[in-house]
Amino acid sequence: MKSQPTTRDEREAARRRARRRGLAISATSTVALLAALAFAVLLSPGWHLVRTTFFSWHWFNSSLRPLIDAFWLDVRMFVIIEVIVLVLGMAIALLRTMRSPVLFPLRGLAAIFVDVMRGVPLLLLLYLIGFGVPALRSSFLPTDETILGGAALAFCYSAYVSEVFRAGILSIHPSQPAAGLALGLTRTQVLTHVVVPQAVRRVVPPLLNDFISLTKDVALVSVLGPQEILRAAQVIQDYNFNFTPLVAAGAVYLCVTIPLIRFVDSRQARARRQQEGVLVVL
């Protein structure tokens, strides 16, 4: 051990050296790992076949246009359904957290609705609503498959989202509504101006996660007939016995989901920073 005191310059120099060493090690190991993976894949005997079947430039290009056209249906659906889900989810959450005795039967129905919609597989729900409702031959109920499929998705996701909102509402400390009431606000005003705004802010991360999940589940509506992007990819795949359209569809999806995911993560990181104040360096 040294017996002489360390100067400030010496300390900084030592830190710089340590940093460089760390970077060199991580860079080398990353490149080595990638090289090993590349070796394993590119040198396997079936690589050529896999490349032409899954990553064919020709099929990627030719299927891109019809896939993007089909994707437009998915986009319209998940935007509209998300709006419905947020409204319906909030309504159900409010219904279940309010204590007014008048609403008791509705509250019971809401609880059953949430349990069933979360408990039944979404695909089953799509079949039941998509094929079952038209079978009723009712003149009031819609028969368009996109609407029925959208309804199934909306019911299922509203149930999940209502639970998220409910958790948010219940997480608000009772002193907040108490302060609102003390000002002379009615219960409705307290909900509108004090409780709900705070609850919603708190549950934005899980809500965004549910939205990302919805963007992908929208593809399931294809079982009822409509040609959305994954179905369109499957059609090209089946007709030509080439799987590249699926890869292309995945790429199109990533163009939407990755920005969404990055956005969610950055928001969550920001919220964490605000709460903790200091980023702990390990």
Added chain:
Amino acid sequence: MAVLELRGVTKLYKEREVLRGIDLTVGEREAVAVIGASGSGKSTLLRCVDLLEEIDDGDIYLDGEAITDPGCDPVPVRRRLGLVFQAYNLFPHKSVIENVVLGAVKAQGIPRAQALEAGHALLERFGLAGREHDFPDRLSGGQQQRVAIVRAIATKPRALLLDEVTSALDPELVGEVLEIIRELKAEGMTMLIATHEMGFARQVADAVCYLEDGRILERGSAEQIFSDPERPETRRFLARLLAGARA
């Protein structure tokens, strides 16, 4: 006629009597302090007066009107009372000025422009000019409590209920809050104050009640209660308090 009158108010909490037969009056422009140990029921008392809790027996009268009557709508009553909490309870998602005008605009239907003007004036008067658009988390505890008081008086209440409003503050911030309350008293605000601050109660209160285990054991002028209490329990409590303050 007294502004606030409590007769035989009793409150049960899970079979336990938290308030037992409370008799209390607060006259016009009067400041009544309620002192007592933690858990004696001071907060519960104030919450019952503001109808945030339901009493189990007895009556409470505001300006002669029985506000604890089962048929009475609590909302208009709460509009006539102001309550300031120990933990400030400002709305974290609203700015300072928004906190202040919410009650006036939504509960009392005052036009927003008018409420904003009055709100700005109040904030400036109490040393918070320039902080109107800040959010509560950027203010010190003392500033937040001052905003809470402004919020409570912005609705021009008949009486102000102060629930241990300095107990959560660092000692150096207590003074600024007590200053406001002194000013309000000087202007003639009727107040019911639950507090630990003996010196302050002595200066501001017209009457002091000692609350122990949900019962008012003694009531008298501030001078009398603090210098020469009648009841031994009061004496014991004050002695403990002074010993704690000295230590």
Added chain:
Amino acid sequence: MLPTRRLASLLSSGTLLAGLAFAGSTVLAPASQASGTCVKGSLSLHSAGQLNVATDSPAYPPYFENNKPSNGKGFESAVAYAVAAKLGFGRSQVKWTVEPFDDSYAPGPKAFDFDINEISITASRAKAVDFSSPYYTNPQAIVVAAGSKYAHLASLASLRGAKIGVQVGTTSLQAVNRVIHPTQQVQIFNTSNDVVMALREHLVDAIVVDLATGFDLVQTEIPHGSIAGQFSAPGGDNWGLLLAKGSKLTPCVNKALAQLRSSGTLKAITARWTQSGASVPVLH
């Protein structure tokens, strides 16, 4: 200074990788075609001593019966056994496996010797797999429910305004799009059952299926339904047996089919298990 060093090391690794990729892609040489004998003993099979034949499940009539290909009943079951016999395999030496359609053409080693599953031969499909010569030609049929306004069509153009349903994976979608040019998007369903349900629920006005399937549906699943007409898909609807690309079995299977054709056996099987489409109007 440090970032440049990292960049340099990455670049050199990248070049190395690119070089290896190029080398790797030329490693696989195409399999050599055997031009020799189709004697049973010298056939290259998936498992020695037996013929593995694949089809999807459920296996629908009239191509199979009771979802049991091994009972020999149904058009494709009969064809498969006939081909097997010509290759020298008795009934007991034929083993049936279930192969979902999407899997049957996936790259990599196959779990069967040939697949028989109402698969149409197209040029681009033939790049990924081997097809035998056609064993059946099956036009497209337009099936409608009872009392449909599309039951009597003058021409295919009359169907343009209809909502049409097809099954995924069939060539019916392309046939409908290219020949009928419908104004509404065609609805695509996962399975044959779903397509039938869609017609029954009036989710679609008409469905387009293979003619043989159409006959079966009208007789069993769609009471009082009818076949409004038939038409040919562009490029024809020839069905072939599916084998692995470059399979050594392909010429042998073709030889077997040629023998079945010339002996009239194939015709007999077709007549026994499928209905003649003569009664159904051919539409243009």
